Amino acid sequence: MAFLESCNANERERFSPLDLEPGEIYFEEFAVIYYPPSSTETDAINKQQRGKLKICSKSVVFEPKETKYSLLKFPLKNVKKLGEREANLFSKIDIQGKSFFIECNLVVKIKERNIVSPYVYVKGEGEHIFSLVYTTVNSCLPQIAQLHRASTLDKIEQAAMINTIVLARQSRIMFDASCLEDFHEKRVIEKQAERITPLVTTPGRVVLTDARLYFQPFSATGPMSSLKIQLKHIHQVVKRRFLLRQVGLEILCTERASVRHLYLTLKSQSERDELYDSIVSYADVDMEDLEQENMILKWQTGLISNFDYLLYLNRMADRSYNDLTQYPVMPWVIADHHSQKLDLTKESTFRDLSKPIGALNSERLSKLRERYDEMSEPKFLYGSHYSTPCYVLFYLSRVALEYSLCLHGGRFDQPDRMFNSIAESWYNCLHGASDFKELIPEFYEGEGEFLVNRQNINFGVRQNGRPVGDVELPPWAKDPKDFIQKMAAALECDWVSRHLHHWIDLIFGYKQTGYEAEAADNVFYYLTYEGSVNVEHIDDVNERNSYETQIMEFGQTPKQLFTEPHPQRYHINNPYSILPGPKDTVFKNSVRRSEDIMPHSNIAACNHGDGMKTTSRNYQRKDWQALQPVLSHSLHKDSILDVHLSPDGNYIFSAAKDVHFKMYSVKDKCQSRSINLCNMTLSKCIPVNDNKTVIVGSWDNSVYFYSIEYGRILDTLPAHEDAVSCLLLSGDKLLTGSWDSDVKVWHYSSEMNVRLFTQERLSSLEHDSSVYCMSVAADGTLLATGTKDGGVFVWDLTEYYLLKHYRCHRGRVNTVIISQDKTQLYTCGSDSYFKIFDLYSGIETFNKKMEHEIKCMCYFDGYLIFGTSTGSVCVWDPLNSRQVDHIPEAHQGAVTTMHVQNREIVTGGDDHKVVLWREIPAYSSYL
Template sequence: MLTSGVVLLHDNARLYMSTAPLIQYPVLKIRLPDIKRIVQRRFLLRQVGLEIYCESNSQVTHLYLSLKSEAERDALYQGLLDQPSVHLENTEQEMMTLQWQNGVLSNYDYLLYLNSMADRTFSDLTQYPVFPWVIQDYSSLKLNLDDSKSYRDLSKPIGALNEVRLARLKERCEEMSPPKFLYGSHYSAPGFVLFYLVRKYPHYMLCLQNGRFDHPDRMFNSVPDVWKNVMTNMSDFKEVIPAFYDTEGVGDFLVNTYGINFGYRHDGTKNGDVQLPPWATGPQDFVKKLRDALESDHVSNMLHHWIDLIFGYKQTGSEAKKADNLFYYLCYEGAVDLDSIHDLNQRHALEVQIMEFGQIPKQIFTLPHPQRRTGIPALMPTGGDGSAASSEMDERSTLQERVHSVSCFPVWHSFSTLKNIAPFQTHKEAVTAVAVAGNKQFVVSVGQDSLLKMYSISEKRQVRSVTLSSMALSSCIIMPDDKSLIIGSWDNNIILYNMEFGREMDSVRGHEDAVSCLAWGNKNQILVSGSWDCSVRVWQGMAEGRRIKPSSSLIAQFDHDAHISCLSVTR
C-alpha cells in the first residue's frame, strides 16, 4: 500500500513524516541517533527509493520512502548522512563475500544480503527478495541430500532447465521482432510473491485482486504441482521466496491458519493447507529439509552460478544471451525513462506494467562470482533452534547482528570493539609486515628501514632489534615452532633467522628481483615466495629451520605478467 506524505529533517535531531489523515499515525517521528541503516533503493526501476532501519526500541523501526525524483532522494540521503547524531552500521560488500566464502556466513544469510544490495526488500512486493529452487525431487518418500540427482541445476535459469521447452522458447524468440526475449514472464513479481504468501497475508492478495482471491485451481495448493508447472509451462518461470528456507517461520505460510474458505478445486477437494512432498512430515520439516539442502556442499559448490544469473555478469547483455537468461525489455533498469513521458495515461500504463510484470534486480557483480569453499567446518547455524533467519515482511534484525564472532575465526563488525593495548613506534620508515607468534607471546615486524623488531606482548615492550640487510625487508613469517623466522628482502634474498639464539641462520638468493611477499602452507610444510621478477616460487624442507638449498628446496615456479603483490595458501 502506498500513502502520500511530507518528510521533514529537523535540526532537533529528528526526522518527521506527515502522512495522510486516514493513516493510524498521521505524524511519524524518528530520533536520528536511532537510525542504524540507510539504503538507497530503486522503485519502479527508478532510483527514487530510500529505506531507513532503526533500533528495535524506536517508535518507528522501519520506513520505506519513495520520493519524486532521484535528486530529492539523494538530497535527503546526504542530509541524513551529514547529521552528526547519525551513526550507521558498516557492512562492506567485500567483507560479506569473504565471510560467505569461508563459511562464516550461511548461504541463506548471504542471499538475503545480496537481495538487499540489489534493491530487493521485504517492504516492496515489486522487488521482493528472490531465492532459488534448490531441490527437484518432490516425489520420493525420502529426500536424499547426498544424491546430486535430488538437486536442481543452479548454473541454468529456471526457464532453461527443461531442454524441450527451451528449444520451443528459442524458436519463438527467433521469430520475434526486436527487442527479443526468451521469457514472457518473470521469476519474481508481486503476484508470485502473494501466490506463495496468500495463507499468511490474505489481505494483501485481496488488495492486489480487487477484493477477491484467485480461482482455487490457480492458487498455491501443492508444492509438487508448482514445481511441475515451473518445469513444463511455457509462461511459468517463477523462483521461490525466503520463506521456503526460513526455519524461524516454521513454514507458517503453508498453513491456512485463519481457516479462510479458498473454495474447491476441480476435483472437489477443498483448498486448505498446501500439499507437501511425500518426504516432508509437515511444514516445519519441509522448511528444515529445504534449509539443509540450501546449506549443503552441493548447493554451496554451485550457488555462485545462480548468483551470476540473478545478480551478476550473466544478468544482461551478451552473457545473458549465452546463458539463455533474456527477459522482456521492460524488466531491465534503463529500458524506459519514465520521467521523460509527459502523457499521464501512457506513464501510468508503463508503471503498472513494470510493477506487476517483475523487475530484474540491480546488477551487483560484473565479473564471475567466486565459489564458496566447502569441506571446512560450518561456522554459522543452518537451521533448527537458534538459527539466524528473517521473518517475512519484517526485517527487524540486520545482517550485522546475525554475523557472529566465532572463536576460531574472529569477525569484527566495527572498530569500536577493538582496543589498543600496546603501541610500538620504533621503526624509522614504513612497516611492511607483521606476524604474531602461535603462542601469542610476541609480535615480529619488518620495515623499509631494514630492521627486524620483536615485541613482547605481556611485557608491552620491544625486546629485540636487528639489521638484516642493506635494503628494505618486505615480509616475514613465524614458523610453527615459534623459534624460526623467514624474511623476504628487497635485495632478492630469503633470510632464515633463529629467534631463540638471536642470529641469522641462512640467506639464499630466492629471486632475480626483490622478494615482495611470503606465505607458509602449514598442511604441506611449504614456503611460497613472490617477487618483482613476476614469478612465484614454491620451496620445501624448511619446517625444521634447516638451511635453504635451492637445488633441492625449490620444487615449483609459476610466472605472472606483473609484479607479485600478495600470496595466500589455502587451508
C-alpha cells in the same frame, strides 16, 4: 514475514487502503449516519448505522461503527446520480444542508462481521442516504461530485483528472507544526514524499529536523497522524530504486524506535539524495561494513550462511520486504519432491543452479527459442518474470488475505491456480508455458505458517473435488516446520554451497544482461531491467503511468551487482573454509528481516559440548525429568494471590485474599510469621535486600515496604487510584501495575536504612483497560503488560514509549512472558488459549486452546510451567509445541500463582495451600 507488519500496526481500524483498487487514493472522512434503501422513512431510521464515510479517488466507502455490519464500497463508476436531499419539515432524515443521497447499481460489501473474506457484489438500483453529523453537505458533496465526473471519463483522462485533483489538494496541505515533539526543533528539510508499504502508496510530507524525522500522511487512515523517528535511533539509510527510478530511500532503525523501518520515495533523484545526505549528516548513522569484497570473503569462508548472503545481495540489489514489486528472491534448490526421505548427498536431489528456471526443461526451452528467433526487437525469451507481486502473494495467500483480495479484485484466485502443493508448483515451473517463478525467503526461515490454512478460510473447491486447505508437502516432510528446516538444511548443504555462485551469476551477476544472458537463456522482457527506459524524461503523465503499470506487472530484475563471474564458496575440505560438515550442523530457524542481515549477526557457532553446533541465538537446555512435590502446607484462609521464594530459598512469602502476608520456613516446615499490613486484600509480594525487606502490593491502592528484620512497615507508597494488581523490580526500577489502567515506574533504592523509597516517579504508562500482569526482559529494556480486555502492550523501558500493541485474547490476559532472547512473547488468557507471538513482527506463530484455563505461567530452564483452573500443573516444551509433564491434582482448586527460582518452583492455589516442587530425575526415589 516482515511486510505483514503494516497490517498489525493499525489493527483497530477496519478500513484499510487495501480495500481500495491498487493505486486508488484515500482523501478524508466524515462522520455520518447511513440509511440503507428502504420502502419507508421509518424503516430506514430503524436500519440506520452510525459510522465514517471515506472519500476516495474512485469510490466512496462507508465504515460502520458496529463491526457486525459490513464495510460498504460505492464505486463511483457505478453511481448514477447523487445530490443533496430536499429539506422536509416533517422528516427526521431530510434536514436542511445535512443529508445527501447516492443512487448506484452496485454496492460492494467488505469484511462482514469484521472477517476478511471475498467481497460480496450486490447489484441492483438503490438510493443510499447519508446524514452528516458535524458538518454540512457543502463541505462533502462537491468533492464526491468532482470525483464522480472523473469516473465518467476514459481511463487515461480519468487518471489525468484525478492526478490534477490530488496535486491541487496536496499543494494546500502543509506540515502540522503541532506534530513536533519539541517546538525548539530546527527544521532542516521539508519535502513531498510517499511512504511505500506492500501494495499501498501513501502520499504525504517528510520533515527532517535536527532531532527527528517526521512523515505526515496527507490523509491518515488510523490513530497515528504522523510517524516520528528520533535520529539517534536510525542505524542505517539505504538508497533504493523504485519502479526503475532512483527515488527510494529505506530507513532502518534500532529496536528502541517506534518505527523499525520506513520506505520513502521522493519526486526526483536529486531530492532523494538531498534528504539522504542530510539524514546521514545529522543522525549518528552506523555505516556498517557492507562492502562486497568483505561480504564475499565472509561468505566464502563460512562466516555467514548462504541464506544470509542471499538476503544481503537482495538488499544491495534494491530488493525490500516493503516493496512487492521487488521482494527478495530465493532459489529453488530441491528438485526431488516425491521421495520418502530427502537425501542431501545425491546430486539428483538438487536443481541445476547454473540454469534459470525456464531453461531446466529442454523441450520447453526449444519452443521458447523458436519464438525468440522469430521475434522482432526488443526480443525476450520469457514472457513472465521469476518475481512479481502476484507470485509473492501466490505463496503467501493463506497469511496475506487482504493483500490477495486487493490484487485479485476482491476475490481469491481460482482454486486450481492457487498454491496447493509443493510438488505441483515445482512441476508447473518446469512445464508451464509462462511459469518461471523462483522462491521467497519464507521457504528458508520461520516455521512455515504460510503453508497452513490456520484460519480455515474458504478458498473454494478444486476440480478434483478437494477443498483448498493446507499446502500439500513432499513425503519427506512430516509437517510445515520440518519442511522449512529441511529446505534450510538443503540451502546450506555442501552441494548447494559449491554451486550457488552460478545462480548468483544469473540473478545478480554478469549473466543477467547482454551476450552472456543470451548464451545462458536468461533474457526477460526489456522493461524489467534497470535503465531500459528513463521514466524521469517522460513528461506525459499518462505515458509514465502506463510504463509504471507495465513495470509492476512484469516484475523487476534486481540491480546488477557483478560484471565478472562470482567466486565459488570454499567447500568443506578447503583449508580456508570454516564451514561445518553435514553431520555437525543443526539448523534452527527464526524470524529474520532484511535489516537484521549484517556481518555480525550470522552463524556464530558455539560448541555445546556434545559435538553439535547451533547458532548463538539458541541456548543449551537439558531434557525434562520429573516434577515432584517437596512440601505442602495450608497457610491462608482464602485464595493465595502471590507466592515468592526468598533469594536464599529458605523462606516462602505469600499474599492472599485473607489480607495476611505470611512467611513459611522451608527448613523448619512451619509458618514463621503472619502479618496484617492493611484491611484489604494483598495482591503481590517481592522480597528484596537479602530477605530484610518485602515489597507488598494491596487492593487499597498502596504499596507497602515491610522490614522483616525490624518487624514493621518502613514506608508506604500511595501508588494508584485503584487496586495494585502486579509488581516488578528491575534493577533500580520498581514497576507497579493497577486496575486503574496504568503502570508506573518508580526509582527504587535499598541503600537507606529507614525510608527505602524515594517516591520519585520516572514514568507513567497508560493503557486502555485494567492491567493484570507484567513481564520484564532479562536486560531490563523491554516491558510487556497484559490487560483486562485481552491486550498485550510492549514498552521500551529506556525511554518509556509504546513499541507494540497486540490484541491477543478474548478476555483477561492472565500471564505474559518475554522470552530470554527477546524474540518471543508467551501469553495465556481467560479464553483458555495459550499463544506465542514473534515479538518484533507481531505475527502469531502458535496458538492452542487448552482443555482448561491457564491461570498462571512461568519460565523454567527452557520450559513453560502452567497452573490451570482445575488444579493441575503442566510442563510445556515451547520449541516442540508439546506437553512433557502433567500433574493432575497439584491443588484442590485452581492454581492461582507460581514462582520459579533456581531448580525450585512454588505454587499457591484456591485451596489456601502453598506447594514447593523440585525437578527430580526419574531414577531418584522421593522421600
